[in-house]
Amino acid sequence: MSEQNPLIVIVDNHKRSGQLYSVGLEAYVGATVVEFGLIEEAVEFLSSNSPAIIITRGLFDQRDAGVKFAQMIESGNLKIHLIVIGQTKVSIHQATIYDENVEVRDIIKKCASLLGVTAKAMAEKNVGEYYPIRLTLLCPNLSLVCPVYKKNAEGEYVKFLDVESKIHPEILTILQSSGEKEIYVQAAHRLKFVNSISMFLAEMMADDRLSLEDTIMLSNNSYNIVRDSARRMMISPVTIQATEANINTMMSITGKIPKLNQFLKMTTSKVNFVFKHSLLTCFVASHIIDKMEWGTNDQKVKIAFVCFFSNLLLNQDDYILVHSKEDMDLMNLADSERENIINHPINAAKIMSKYYNSLPFGVETIVKQHHGNRYGNDFAQNPSTISPLALVYIISDEWVTLILKAEKRKLPLTRAESLSIIKNKYKGMMFQEIIGALNELTI
Ligand SMILES: [Fe+2]
Secondary structure, eight states: OOTTSOEEEEEOSOHHHHHHHHHHIIIIIOOEEEEESSHHHHHHHHTTOOOSEEEEESEETTEEHHHHHHHHHHHTTOOOEEEEESSOOOOTTTOEEEOTTOOHHHHHHHHHHHTTOOHHHHHHOOOOSEEEEEGGGOOTTOBOSSOEEEEOTTSOEEEEEOTTOBOOHHHHHHHHHTTOOEEEEEGGGHHHHHHHHHHHHHTOTTOTTSOHHHHHHHHHHHHHHHHHHHHTTOOOHHHHHHHHHHHHHHHHHHHHOOOHHHHHHHHTTTSOHHHHHHHHHHHHHHHHHHHSTTOOHHHHHHHHHHHHHTTTTOSSGGGGGOOSHHHHHHHTOOHHHHHHHHHHHHHHHHHHGGGGGGSOTTHHHHHHTTTSOTTSSSOOSSOOSSOHHHHHHHHHHHHHHHHHHHHHTTOOOOHHHHHHHHHHHOOSHHHHHHHHHHHTOOO
16 A cells, blocks of 8 residues: 555454455555554544544443544544544434444445545556555455465565455464465456455354344345345355355244344344345244244255345345236336346245255255246245245245334234235245244244
8 A cells, every 4th residue: 555545544343344444445446554453542543644534433341432433533523534434423414324224335335525536437446456455354264255465585476375265263373474464366366355355254154242133133144245246247256155154044043032032132123134134034934933843943044045036136125025017017116127026036036046056955946936926927825836845935925014104104013913915925835834933933
């Protein structure tokens, strides 16, 4: 990084989210980023450095870091823009304030606009032939999407890890102990590489220090990243890795939260609507499978995959509430949008074929059938020739959709009412058994 790069200070006690911001800010905004995990350390740094932007978490070790930095900027009459993420008492005249679940790309966009950096300028920025990546931004076990280089004593760049190899923890230790501060990628690969680190970090949710809310937030961010890749039909090894980790997280969240109401409370307005729907459906379906005589753990894993993929390719979040042609008619949609809704099951199954052998057997078929049609290109009211797991998904999806519709429209809906709607719509032995299990769900 050259000295002309604008300086951004990040103050965050969550190491991984701090890393997540800095890696994007360095590559996309061309900033030099300095991270601090403690308020005092940042304050000391600021006494002799003047960054363009400070990004801080609001409530921090039970103190309002937003207020602390706002006061510091005001009393010193400093020309520093303050961005506060999460709860704070700072006023909107003192800082740009974001909800704690803000997406990383929104922060990056904001910083780029504050610094007058355009996306085009950054993509075209001449950063030399090789681009440095701070060693501290590398994650153990990251799969490489491009070759990685080291600079030798003569100043030459020497390839030391090839594309698709992994950064083993021992390699990081060796690099650190030999005093290396940076590794390099070819400049043309830098955004791809940085994206892969971002996705990987967003998936490092096994960190014990992360609260369930933080886990849901990070999971939501990575869901969006995978969704962007899926829409562009670009499924890389890193996307596959991110998908697997995200599904693991969905299952672990489902296992940790015993009641639906608690689940609803934690996801209200905090996460993307489609992801919220996927998470809730996974929760409901998984609990139904628990109650079924034929239910196994393997099926719970499969249904989590189904919940993740089923609606990944819907163009608009609201389309998730569409369950029939009549619903579509009410929305007055263009033909292309109707086609997106009608075909989203078969299209999701097609994107899954790009995951090769990394999916459990049969999940593509269930995704294709998740609206009750065998071929994934229509809605069906009374499916009789589809797999039992698809039927579990259909009932779970129907119930979650009713709950979310009522929540969105602020309409009261009792459990008895929702169950009665579902019973009237879905007849037959198998459906009755599933609805019976749904009835036993703890809310
Ligand atoms: Fe769907």
